Amino acid sequence: MATTNDRILLGTRKGLIEARKTNGAWSLSAPGLPGQPIAYAARDARNGALWASIDHGHWGVKLSRSKADNGEFEEVTAPQYPEATETAAKYYWVLTPGHADEPDTFWVGTEPGGLFVTRDDGASWELNGPLWTLCKEHAWSGGGRDGAGIHSLIVDPRDPQHMYVAVSCAGVCETKDGGASWAYVNKGMRMDYWPPEEQDREYGYDPHFVAMAPSNPDVLWQANHCGVYRSKDGAATWDEISEKPHAYFGFPIAAHPTRPETAWIIPMHSDQNRTTLDGRLFALRTDDGGTSWREQTGGLPQTAAWDFPYRHALDVGTDGETLAFATTSGNAYVSEDGGEHWQVLSNNLPLVYSLRFA
Amino acid sequence: MATVRFTPHLRRFFDLPDTWAVEAGTVAQVVERLDERWPGLGFYITDERGALRQHVAVWVAGSQVKDRITLQDAVPADSTIDILQSLTGG
Numbered sequence: 339m340a341t342t343n344d345r346i347l348l349g350t351r352k353g354l355i356e357a358r359k360t361n362g363a364w365s366l367s368a369p370g371l372p373g374q375p376i377a378y379a380a381r382d383a384r385n386g387a388l389w390a391s392i393d394h395g396h397w398g399v400k401l402s403r404s405k406a407d408n409g410e411f412e413e414v415t416a417p418q419y420p421e422a423t424e425t426a427a428k429y430y431w432v433l434t435p436g437h438a439d440e441p442d443t444f445w446v447g448t449e450p451g452g453l454f455v456t457r458d459d460g461a462s463w464e465l466n467g468p469l470w471t472l473c474k475e476h477a478w479s480g481g482g483r484d485g486a487g488i489h490s491l492i493v494d495p496r497d498p499q500h501m502y503v504a505v506s507c508a509g510v511c512e513t514k515d516g517g518a519s520w521a522y523v524n525k526g527m528r529m530d531y532w533p534p535e536e537q538d539r540e541y542g543y544d545p546h547f548v549a550m551a552p553s554n555p556d557v558l559w560q561a562n563h564c565g566v567y568r569s570k571d572g573a574a575t576w577d578e579i580s581e582k583p584h585a586y587f588g589f590p591i592a593a594h595p596t597r598p599e600t601a602w603i604i605p606m607h608s609d610q611n612r613t614t615l616d617g618r619l620f621a622l623r624t625d626d627g628g629t630s631w632r633e634q635t636g637g638l639p640q641t642a643a644w645d646f647p648y649r650h651a652l653d654v655g656t657d658g659e660t661l662a663f664a665t666t667s668g669n670a671y672v673s674e675d676g677g678e679h680w681q682v683l684s685n686n687l688p689l690v691y692s693l694r695f696a
Numbered sequence: 697m698a699t700v701r702f703t704p705h706l707r708r709f710f711d712l713p714d715t716w717a718v719e720a721g722t723v724a725q726v727v728e729r730l731d732e733r734w735p736g737l738g739f740y741i742t743d744e745r746g747a748l749r750q751h752v753a754v755w756v757a758g759s760q761v762k763d764r765i766t767l768q769d770a771v772p773a774d775s776t777i778d779i780l781q782s783l784t785g786g
Contacts, residue, residue: 397705
């Protein structure tokens, strides 16, 4: 979750780069963990530590942490699949601090579908058994990656026992007992890529990203493979809020910190054509819970721009005004007026996997 | 004693010498010894199942190891073991 408005962590293919705003001007750091692919990077607001998941092509996936947030990273024991699973971790896709009341708890969503938790601040990790059982019994498949992957992890600020995970491809799962049991919560969703007879299944959906509205945790926003969705009842039911052709296909979605009716997406052309719409890069904003969407183009390229942000590469600051995203071609943009006008942070970054306010 | 040589890429993560002498009968034992000496190094070479990572190449006495799953290739006395990155993508 965003915690400030003047510092951004960019997990790039060549290291962890920071954008900082000082005296009204943004500037970029040289990469931390230089040369290493950073799949995801986030700051733990509870203690100030920076976490990074590293995807070494050769040496496997690793976790690194800068406890003092001083630029010096130390490798943390990596979550490992237990022997009985006969599985190895392929990707640590998302890192999420635990509830404020559980300061030593931290969650990691992985490919091929395992959810890991540490209860001792990273000294040891445990695979969540009940969710892994669902993954195996229902043969979760991959979406975007070879195996199934957990890319969205939400802890309810009201209750540490209450969490959601979103899985490509399974859908959204909810626990109300701290992970002892899980239920699929995908009512109202579609999966056009499966046979028509299979549409009412409990699982098999492809959420691209799910975000909770911090000001009303019963409101959830979902960018999905088959449209944009919103839930007003804690994921018990989902309403489609797509507006074709624009507000339909995309990866990230950001929820306004104080207005539960407001969110942003960065639209793409379609599943079949993974580019921008007509070479135009822009945000879409809704202020009425998805009933209508408005284009926000100021300062963004409106011709010959074909790059787009990955699912973790759009975020909004705690002021609800500072917004940033970065793309597959290393273009990064920031807005300080809720998306109306954008300025370039860089046109020369490596591919950006994740962008998070820190 | 066999002799282990390391790719320079691993020196980014561990303070490794040019060569290291090891007493081991199999590649699995080599990895075990390496991990005892440099805790965590084994997890760079193998995954949690003990299998060689897909893009890691281990050579023993001039041949790439055949058993990438359980690492039971024999390590002859006085042989040289190279731990390298496979070249994938140039």
